[in-house]
Amino acid sequence: MSKIIITGVLLLMSLNSFADNIAKAKYTFANPQQAQLFNNLLPNLRCLVCQNESLADSNAPLAEDLRKEVYQQVLAGKSQAEIISYLTNRYGEFILFKPPVESKTYILWFLPFLLIIIGITFVGIIARKHKNQKVTLNNQQRQLAENLLREVK
Amino acid sequence: MNPKKITITILPLIFFIILALLFWRGLSLNPHQLPSALIGKAIPKFSLTTLSGNTITQENLQGKVFLLNVWASWCLTCRVEHAELMQISESKQVLIYGLNYKDQLDTANNWLQTFGNPYTAVIYDPKGTLALNLGVYGVPETYLIDQQGIIRYKIVGEIKAKDWDNTLLPLIKKLRKES
Numbered sequence: 332m333s334k335i336i337i338t339g340v341l342l343l344m345s346l347n348s349f350a351d352n353i354a355k356a357k358y359t360f361a362n363p364q365q366a367q368l369f370n371n372l373l374p375n376l377r378c379l380v381c382q383n384e385s386l387a388d389s390n391a392p393l394a395e396d397l398r399k400e401v402y403q404q405v406l407a408g409k410s411q412a413e414i415i416s417y418l419t420n421r422y423g424e425f426i427l428f429k430p431p432v433e434s435k436t437y438i439l440w441f442l443p444f445l446l447i448i449i450g451i452t453f454v455g456i457i458a459r460k461h462k463n464q465k466v467t468l469n470n471q472q473r474q475l476a477e478n479l480l481r482e483v484k
Numbered sequence: 485m486n487p488k489k490i491t492i493t494i495l496p497l498i499f500f501i502i503l504a505l506l507f508w509r510g511l512s513l514n515p516h517q518l519p520s521a522l523i524g525k526a527i528p529k530f531s532l533t534t535l536s537g538n539t540i541t542q543e544n545l546q547g548k549v550f551l552l553n554v555w556a557s558w559c560l561t562c563r564v565e566h567a568e569l570m571q572i573s574e575s576k577q578v579l580i581y582g583l584n585y586k587d588q589l590d591t592a593n594n595w596l597q598t599f600g601n602p603y604t605a606v607i608y609d610p611k612g613t614l615a616l617n618l619g620v621y622g623v624p625e626t627y628l629i630d631q632q633g634i635i636r637y638k639i640v641g642e643i644k645a646k647d648w649d650n651t652l653l654p655l656i657k658k659l660r661k662e663s
Contacts, residue, residue, distance in 0.1 A: 420521060422619045422621065
């Protein structure tokens with residue numbers, strides 16, 4: 332029984348990848364550079380309808396339109412930068428999965444590193460403080476400590 | 485407790501408050517309401533026909549403050565929004581142009597006949613070419629455009645009465661004064 336289920340699941344999975352290939356096979360290119368540009372661009376562009384999917388994965392009608400648009404621009408010989416600026420001029424930088432590094436995104440990009448540095452410094456200071464602390468015990472405390480150690484043994 | 489110790493004790497509380505404020509703000513934002521990249525820019529050039537069959541370009545829209553409402557007969561929210569658009573249209577405060585998005589001519593015209601037509605004219609964009617240049621990613625969307633043809637504001641989703649009262653109408657009055 333379990334074998335049948337596994338076979339079924341595998342079959343479904345293969346169908347899925349088959350459908351995926353059909354979607355991509357619709358687009359044919361004049362040369363491999365264009366195909367590579369197209370295939371590099373799509374996974375990095377956000378579908379604005381289903382926001383966690385890329386234009387490469389999404390089946391939303393808007394994603395289909397934008398795929399066609401990117402395809403036509405690739406065929407027209409536009410560069411990667413030209414296509415990206417075409418899209419960001421219309422849809423804003425949100426369409427890029429990876430936000431560009433610029434003055435308004437400095438906090439986004441560099442805050443984690445700053446926090447790590449602050450954290451390490453903080454831990455360092457505390458550790459040093461503990462190291463430099465000299466512990467002095469009076470006789471009674473010493474006796475207590477020795478008793479405890481003996482018990483452990 | 486000495487002052488140094490007090491600072492260290494309070495530090496986590498301050499940290500918590502900052503985080504709480506960030507989350508409070510961040511989690512109350514709607515990720516589907518994106519700012520338009522076209523605010524402050526001119527509406528793109530286009531040459532299409534209206535639902536009644538006349539040619540229309542961006543030049544026909546120059547010289548007046550107006551709303552450009554993107555809608556479709558297949559869009560349920562547009563049906564909800566329609567009542568508000570009718571009210572705005574009846575108030576005669578501003579002209580409303582429609583942009584019919586990825587629709588069919590006869591269904592779109594039927595829709596207007598059945599429910600009423602708040603639009604001065606409706607641009608027919610069955611392939612969504614103008615919509616793509618406007619950065620439309622869902623319907624309904626509404627743009628406020630000034631006398632120079634510059635996009636000044638955008639509402640994603642339906643226009644509610646409070647959007648009209650608190651945002652659109654004051655902005656329209658301000659834009660009229662500017663010129």
